[in-house]
Amino acid sequence: MRCSGSIPYGYKREKYDKQQLIIDEPAAEIVRKIFHLSIRFLATYSEERRQKASEYAKKHGLNSQQS
Numbered sequence: 001m002r003c004s005g006s007i008p009y010g011y012k013r014e015k016y017d018k019q020q021l022i023i024d025e026p027a028a029e030i031v032r033k034i035f036h037l038s039i040r041f042l043a044t045y046s047e048e049r050r051q052k053a054s055e056y057a058k059k060h061g062l063n064s065q066q067s
Contacts, residue, residue, distance in 0.1 A: 007013065007021060010031040014020035057063070 010024060010028040011021040012024040012027075014022050
């Protein structure tokens with residue numbers, strides 16, 4: 001990856017070619033952890049919303065169909 005401006009977190013500049021970016025493993029590990037946590041959160045949040053919608057539909061006698 002080539003870059004002339006700000007460097008994204010998780011990357012660092014190549015020692016001999018300042019335009020070339022390489023992965024900064026310690027920082028990249030943090031990025032991966034944040035990514036996995038956000039995916040897990042979204043899955044949990046999505047499941048909770050689905051359950052609440054289903055409970056609402058049952059409570060109000062609505063036909064709850066999943067697509």
